[in-house]
Amino acid sequence: MTTTLQVGTALEPRTIGPITQTDIVRFAGAGGDFNPLHHDPEFAARAGFTAPIAMGQMQAGILAAALTDRVGVEHLRALEVRFVAPVEIGDVLTVTGTVTEVGDGVATLALAMTKADAATVVTGTASVGVPVTP
């Protein structure tokens, strides 16, 4: 993989979904999060949701993968995510990212995950070691 990260470089957007209950259950098992909010419709209804919602860590993982698959996972130094809105079953998610700064061998990227209606569900910042030409 050869990737040059310069200020303004945009990651190729990655689109995932529509998110299914199966996707959420798969992450529950992989990530060890068995909060019933993410798989029990009655529990979710009592919490004020129309159906189970995805866990923030699932969104964080999908966001991270869209980045690391492009830059090489071994180059990621730091990742910070902010959970802005819940992800519901049926949502189609798009991850975008842009390099905002390069210096001292580290590129900083601004990341976002949006739904089909352009509403933001997650924002993030990542630091990646450069050059990323193994």
Next chain:
Amino acid sequence: MPVNESFVGRTYPPTATYTVGREKIREFAAAVGATDPLHVDVEAARRAGYADVIAPPTFAVLISQLCDAQFVTDPEAGVDFSRVVHGEQSFDHQRPLVAGDEIVGVLTIESVRGAGGHTMVALRSDLHAVDTAGAPGALVCSTRSMLVIRGED
């Protein structure tokens, strides 16, 4: 006593040792759609200089949530889990987690503050490789979680 500023700076004992598993890494990578061969292909990982396959960066939550649970289930903290919302999460990696790593997490409460009837608690989990004496050794990753404990409606 509910969560208050007296918790700031509090550090909990190290978690039980968590062994990073090769198949767990593959399972986690599949669940987040991560396709880098270093997550699944042992030979590719070795060619890249690692002892085994390497984990996606947010795999660290598998260990840090064991740390966070120490706080959330602390009777003294009195946290109502049904009112906890995850606001932010960060990962600072010294190196990737690698299959075969033996890791312990050490939880520190970094800050507690009230905002609009809610309580915001910042938790830091330092994930250390276990040294030969079985104690926390080299730092591998630090994670930070911002939990929002919603006030009564």
